[in-house]
Amino acid sequence: MAGRGSRLRPHTLTVPKPLIPVAGKPIVHRLVSDIAKVLGEPIEEIAFILGDPAFFGDEVVESLQELAQDLGAKASIYRQDEPLGTGHAIMSAKPSLEGPAVIAYADTLIRADFDLDKDADSVIWVKQVDRPEAYGVVQLNEKKEIVELVEKPKKFVSDLAVIGIYYFKDVSVLRDELQFVLENDIMNGGEYQINDGIKRMMDKGMKFVTGKVDEWMDCGNKEVTVETNQRMLAFLEKDGERLISDSAKTENANIIEPCFIGENVVLKNTTVGPYVSVGADTVIENSTVKNSLIQSNSIIKNANLDNAMIGNHVRYNGNFETISIGDYSVLE
Structure with a gap:
């Protein structure tokens, strides 16, 4: 949740986007609570990756600590000092990247029943969409395993869009691959991306499968945030x-x-x-x-x-x- 939410201005000029209330509760509070509910497993720690302390200040930190405490978890606060992509943001929380973990982007809301495939190394949640060329999508093999991530495909790959929620059986594997990405300056669009770490895991034969959500609601701009509030x-x-x-x-x-x-x-x-x-x-x-x-x-x-x-x-x-x-x- 380190971004400034520029597409939702002017509402994010004074309030970080993940703390904008939708249906009476801040987006990130609703997202974390919903994930905790559908996981159905005890959560030990929630790591929040924030941006500039001048914008994500003490009041924000206190609110996130209370959120974690209400779910019986420890809150860890990290800062992404520069907007260098999703992979870089995740590595800002490097000390917490061990064991089973869910990684989620804090500008989306879901309705789902999570059914974790315990045999898979990772689950990437997806939603069937009408215009796959506008999204990052997954490519599946005959076993319905994910073999490739394709960003805004010009030719049809699949209509299953990545929604920004991932499960890793052991997130330290992703951590090590992202460390390689950072050390070797592997960038896409001028940023270090989570996909490059995931692709390295796939190249090593790790099993990735899809998880399905019933509803995926964006809070990227004013129009879709009002629609998400309605839904x-x-x-x-x-x-x-x-x-x-x-x-x-x-x-x-x-x-x-x-x-x-x-x-x-x-x-x-x-x-x-x-x-x-x-x-x-x-x-x-x-x-x-x-x-x-x-x-x-x-x-x-x-x-x-x-x-x-x-x-x-x-x-x-x-x-x-x-x-x-x-x-x-x-x-x-």
Whole structure:
């Protein structure tokens, strides 16, 4: 989670992308909790790879330590000082790269039942996609084992896209191969990639298989983050999760579920939903809001919002519809 999330600006100018709440919970918290749930095995340690301490500061570290503690695990914090690729980022956590491990990129959400193939050296989770040429995909042999990783293939290889979640029976093997990649300056696109370590493992005859996810939800930019919020709310409603805080106050207000309504939210002369998340201590008056993400401590008045994303501590009074407003903005 070391990147700056430039595609999700302005929302990531003040908050790291993995800490942007979706359906009421930060992306990385939801991802780690979901992986822990579907693994069904005790987790000893969660290593978080962060970027610049000026951006990923003490508050971020404390939040991640609490996340790990809630899952009964030790939190280890590492820094990637330069944006030199996925392989370089993983090697920033070199002291933790031992034993069985899951590696995940913290800007994606999933719904899945993990079924680990204990005979495989690694599992790479994939999702069937309509446009494989836009993704990195896996190539399989007749045994359904992965024999190649192909980035944005011009000719059809498969329609199984790599989603950025990997399991290694012993991650120290990947560590040693990535060490070779770094020492020998093997770069693709000017960066050290996890794929180059994986390909070296494949060349040595190690067994890689696919894992399937039911849902793969991206949080790369504003449009897909709003869509992910919508899909996640639907899943949580189906799971029977309580999404509306008891401390929320309503006056002549209508909530069309599914919605997440945080603590001490005030809704007055307003219709909210469906598919709206509202962060704690936000006030919405004389408005209609649907299919939108509004974070905490904001004041929204006289709005007609659809497909909107609004940050923290925003003051907004107006009749625009599809908007994207970062933290501490004022439009009155």
